[in-house]
Amino acid sequence: MSEWQPVTIVGHGEPLLSVSDLHTWFELRQWGFLRVGAVRAVDGVSFELARGESVAFVGESGCGKSSLARTLLGLHRPTRGEVRFAGRSLGGLKARELQAYRAKVGYVQQDPFGALPPFLDVRRILAEPLIVHGVKDRAQRDRRIRAVLDEVRLSPAEEFLPKFPHMLSGGQQQRVVIARALILEPAMIIADEPVSMLDASVRVEILNLLRHIQTQRELTLAFITHDLSSVRHYAERIFVMYAGRVVETAGVKELLDHPQHPYTQSLLAAIADPDAANATKQREIPGGEPPSLLHPPKGCRFHPRCPHAMAGLCDVDEPPDFEPRRGHYSACWLHR
Numbered sequence: 001m002s003e004w005q006p007v008t009i010v011g012h013g014e015p016l017l018s019v020s021d022l023h024t025w026f027e028l029r030q031w032g033f034l035r036v037g038a039v040r041a042v043d044g045v046s047f048e049l050a051r052g053e054s055v056a057f058v059g060e061s062g063c064g065k066s067s068l069a070r071t072l073l074g075l076h077r078p079t080r081g082e083v084r085f086a087g088r089s090l091g092g093l094k095a096r097e098l099q100a101y102r103a104k105v106g107y108v109q110q111d112p113f114g115a116l117p118p119f120l121d122v123r124r125i126l127a128e129p130l131i132v133h134g135v136k137d138r139a140q141r142d143r144r145i146r147a148v149l150d151e152v153r154l155s156p157a158e159e160f161l162p163k164f165p166h167m168l169s170g171g172q173q174q175r176v177v178i179a180r181a182l183i184l185e186p187a188m189i190i191a192d193e194p195v196s197m198l199d200a201s202v203r204v205e206i207l208n209l210l211r212h213i214q215t216q217r218e219l220t221l222a223f224i225t226h227d228l229s230s231v232r233h234y235a236e237r238i239f240v241m242y243a244g245r246v247v248e249t250a251g252v253k254e255l256l257d258h259p260q261h262p263y264t265q266s267l268l269a270a271i272a273d274p275d276a277a278n279a280t281k282q283r284e285i286p287g288g289e290p291p292s293l294l295h296p297p298k299g300c301r302f303h304p305r306c307p308h309a310m311a312g313l314c315d316v317d318e319p320p321d322f323e324p325r326r327g328h329y330s331a332c333w334l335h336r
């Protein structure tokens with residue numbers, strides 16, 4: 001698998017998706033009117049994704065990954081900042097244009113059973129987006145449905161078309177979710193923890209399928225996961241998120257082989273070591289919980305858990321992005 005190259009080289013011209021200074025905050029109110037504060041789920045995130053690129057957003061539960069995904073899908077309105085897709089700002093889109101945008105970005109959720117309407121069969125589930133987006137000809141719809149079922153390896157189609165979600169296994173349900181995400185020929189897929197609710201035995205199959213479809217269709221794939229160990233074969237670039245921010249970015253091999261940010265180092269240290277000889281070895285994993293996004297710590301958000309925190313600096317000033325290695329960015333004062 002080729003190593004990640006800078007976005008401007010991989011892309012065919014302009015980036016497909018461009019996100020600048022994105023903030024998605026959720027206002028919290030007591031008794032419905034008293035303002036308590038805002039949960040800063042996404043708090044100043046900027047990046048660009050090239051056409052055909054596969055990237056992973058990785059971080060602990062609650063760091064803002066799903067909020068970022070939902071903002072990119074146009075399901076949350078940004079509190080501040082901008083999302084541009086193929087050169088157009090989502091903020092400026094009218095309702096109809098937003099609908100057309102959603103056809104260009106497929107969404108694969110975490111829980112396939114919850115994502116599928118229980119009273120519709122597979123044929124109807126896949127026909128619905130086509131009908132909504134104006135494919136009136138039934139034969140044409142049928143052709144597209146069969147082709148996409150074949151692509152996600154649910155064949156023969158006759159066997160699956162009349163089935164309802166509860167009649168399918170978890171892996172088959174997720175294949176239907178992927179088929180639905182693909183049926184409108186999107187340019188990009190956002191997969192939010194696509195395998196975390198599936199049996200271990202089918203996880204690799206589904207990840208391989210997504211990767212295969214991504215390369216065949218030259219799709220941009222944004223893959224969201226808490227599991228840093230799972231991304232090596234499925235992404236070209238990694239964004240490590242902590243408390244609403246991206247703290248480290250690099251090509252996948254570069255980042256996994258040379259992690260720079262203490263948070264990424266702790267995530268990697270926490271991954272199970274298959275070597276039995278190391279079973280009793282003490283690992284350097286910072287204790288504590290991720291911070292509240294209602295009142296995030298001053299300075300670097302990781303400093304209360306960081307084994308290298310420098311008093312008077314990390315607890316005072318927010319670190320900018322440094323580039324300690326070529327094309328490898330890390331927001332940590334250690335690289336000063």
Ligand SMILES: Nc1ncnc2c1ncn2[C@@H]1O[C@H](COP(=O)(O)OP(=O)(O)OP(=O)(O)O)[C@@H](O)[C@H]1O
Binds near residue numbers: 039060067068
């Ligand atoms: N609609 C909402 N209203 C209020 N707070 C929200 C809302 N959606 C998310 N949050 C909060 O925003 C923070 C980030 O949540 P988010 O689901 O984006 O994180 P995550 O990294 O995807 O976590 P997980 O892997 O557990 O889903 C959490 O504190 C969450 O409680």
